[in-house]
Amino acid sequence: xxxxxxxxxxxxLAAKIRGHSLRMSFATKSPHLGSMLSMADLLAVLYTHILxxxxxxxxxxxxxxxxxxxxxxxAALFAVLAERGFFPTAWLETYRRDNGKLSGHISHQVxxxxxxxxxxxxxxxxxxxMAMAAKQVAREHRVFCLMGDGDCMxxxxxxxxxxxAHHRLDNLxxxxxxxxxxxxxxxxxxxxxxxxxxxWAAFGWSVLRVDGHDHEQIRQALxxxxxxxxxxxxxxxxxxxxxxxRWMEGTVESHYAPPSEEQLAAALAELGxxx
Amino acid sequence: xRKAFHEELLKIAQVDPRVFLLLGDLGxxxxxxxxxxxxxxxxxVGVAEQNMAGIACGLAMxxxxxxxxxxxxxxxLRCLEQIRNDICYHGANVKIVTTxxxxxxxxxxxxxxxxxxxxxxxxxxxxxxxxxxDCLEARGAxxxxxxxxxxxxxxxxxxxxxxxxxxxxxxxxGRAIPVRDGRHxxxxxxxxxxxxxxxxxxxLARDGxxxxxxxxxxxxxxxxxxxxxxxxxxxAIVTIEEHNVIGGLGGAVAEVLAETGTNVAFKAxxxxxxxxxxxxxxxxxxxRYGFSPQSIAEIAKGVIRRRxxxxxxxx
Numbered sequence: 351x352x353x354x355x356x357x358x359x360x361x362x363l364a365a366k367i368r369g370h371s372l373r374m375s376f377a378t379k380s381p382h383l384g385s386m387l388s389m390a391d392l393l394a395v396l397y398t399h400i401l402x403x404x405x406x407x408x409x410x411x412x413x414x415x416x417x418x419x420x421x422x423x424x425a426a427l428f429a430v431l432a433e434r435g436f437f438p439t440a441w442l443e444t445y446r447r448d449n450g451k452l453s454g455h456i457s458h459q460v461x462x463x464x465x466x467x468x469x470x471x472x473x474x475x476x477x478x479x480m481a482m483a484a485k486q487v488a489r490e491h492r493v494f495c496l497m498g499d500g501d502c503m504x505x506x507x508x509x510x511x512x513x514x515a516h517h518r519l520d521n522l523x524x525x526x527x528x529x530x531x532x533x534x535x536x537x538x539x540x541x542x543x544x545x546x547x548x549x550w551a552a553f554g555w556s557v558l559r560v561d562g563h564d565h566e567q568i569r570q571a572l573x574x575x576x577x578x579x580x581x582x583x584x585x586x587x588x589x590x591x592x593x594x595x596r597w598m599e600g601t602v603e604s605h606y607a608p609p610s611e612e613q614l615a616a617a618l619a620e621l622g623x624x625x
Numbered sequence: 626x627r628k629a630f631h632e633e634l635l636k637i638a639q640v641d642p643r644v645f646l647l648l649g650d651l652g653x654x655x656x657x658x659x660x661x662x663x664x665x666x667x668x669x670v671g672v673a674e675q676n677m678a679g680i681a682c683g684l685a686m687x688x689x690x691x692x693x694x695x696x697x698x699x700x701x702l703r704c705l706e707q708i709r710n711d712i713c714y715h716g717a718n719v720k721i722v723t724t725x726x727x728x729x730x731x732x733x734x735x736x737x738x739x740x741x742x743x744x745x746x747x748x749x750x751x752x753x754x755x756x757x758x759d760c761l762e763a764r765g766a767x768x769x770x771x772x773x774x775x776x777x778x779x780x781x782x783x784x785x786x787x788x789x790x791x792x793x794x795x796x797x798x799g800r801a802i803p804v805r806d807g808r809h810x811x812x813x814x815x816x817x818x819x820x821x822x823x824x825x826x827x828x829l830a831r832d833g834x835x836x837x838x839x840x841x842x843x844x845x846x847x848x849x850x851x852x853x854x855x856x857x858x859x860x861a862i863v864t865i866e867e868h869n870v871i872g873g874l875g876g877a878v879a880e881v882l883a884e885t886g887t888n889v890a891f892k893a894x895x896x897x898x899x900x901x902x903x904x905x906x907x908x909x910x911x912x913r914y915g916f917s918p919q920s921i922a923e924i925a926k927g928v929i930r931r932r933x934x935x936x937x938x939x940x
Contacts, residue, residue, distance in 0.1 A: 458715060465686075465711075465715070466710070466714060466715065467710075468710070469706055469710055471675070472679060472706075472707065472710060472711055474679070475675065475676045475678070475679020475680055475682075475683070475707070475711075476679045476680070476682050476683040476686070476711055477683060478676070478679065478680050478683060479679060479680035479681060479682060479683020479684040479685075479686070479687070480683040480684075480686065480687055481683075482668075482680065482683070482684060483683065483684050483687030483688070483689060484687070486665065505675070506675035506676060506679065506707070509671075509673035509675055509676035510676045510679065510680075512671070512673070513670060513671065513673065513676055513680070
């Protein structure tokens, strides 16, 4: 595999995800743009290099299961799935519109979406159930669950974390889009999650921290799964909320504020993805 | 009843490897046979109801028929959002079973009373709500539940419930089960408390009042036709449930009566809208809160007096 060429394809996809997310947020004045942009690189690497999925057969039994637990950032996943051919990119224009194809939070009614979320803390227990089912019959596919900071504040996530380690579910992979900004504040002012790696490790997971915008680091981490045999894997990806939309990067405002027309144009130009 | 439940479930699991039982670390003395006989279809999740409901959903989405089992309100209230967003919205084939409903855990206290569940669970779209009245119904309900594709809430009794039915019954989801025929008033029960409604019917018979008794073993979808027929033929309906008087069986029956415009005298008997703060055994609490056959019979007489037609009742 030519690594250089390899990573240019995921970088290109990441730019497209950001472009779609910006346009979708702008079109309906929708919130959560910062949450979409912070995980754009993670999604791009997953859907270019890691996940075994088939756009022509969304329910392929051997597919890797991917659950987006931070369902509020769902537009970014819709963008990836459209770009990968699960459904027409024209659907993206119906995001949050009357009788539209795509809701604000992720829904399994959309081809390629494994599971509906929107309230935090739901993804990991379901992913654990799916991983357990795969182990029951020794199936080879993996189960991925991408979470946000908020997911790590919910008790249900930690219930599932305990269970997964106890049952040695090494076909289960957690990824945290660790942007450290919530709806109302910075983590240090709301609920500090540090030491996050140590916390997951203490719960029995094998943990690796990466730069969540560095495609090579992300790809390497997710290409060496499980991180450790007989343990579930956790990749803590440090990200910047709103990454790629300079005016909102790392700010609390990035959670709700859609871009203005000028901001949209500037961001699209910088990304090189066109209007 | 819980014994009947487990025996029936085990029989099905032994021939269907898709059946998977998850426990919330409860079921001592009842679940051991299943664990021993079907160890690969069994997991004690631990004291973590939200995780249990989520795991159940994940397993079901991979093709399993999952039963989550705990006691009282534990498998529904703590994890209600998982039941709503994960299990029900995805149409996951998960059966939520709770044993010891109503006031069955009497002296354990309020934390162990399950008295709001019917109202809450029947408000969830696309779920079936079952409340068998005796062991025969409990067994039929298990078979019907496991054959049904989709989420079900199964409100199981506790132990030593008396038999309500003499002979065999035909348990079908959505179909009320007749217990006793009568023409002056209809007593509709759900769950083991229905036995006390039958006791009330026997007391009423001494006064020449023929009370019909129905077990509404499926609370959702409710058997509208049985309710409308009972209203038309007896003119008076009393519901009896071990549940807050708001929103449960009485509410479900009242909705049918109101919407069909039937001119029926009606009264819902349930736990008054309060928490049980007194201490007592199950039977004592039931008497205290107005569920003695005598009390039910007196209320039925009052409802009969309110009937607008016909007037052939001795009273």
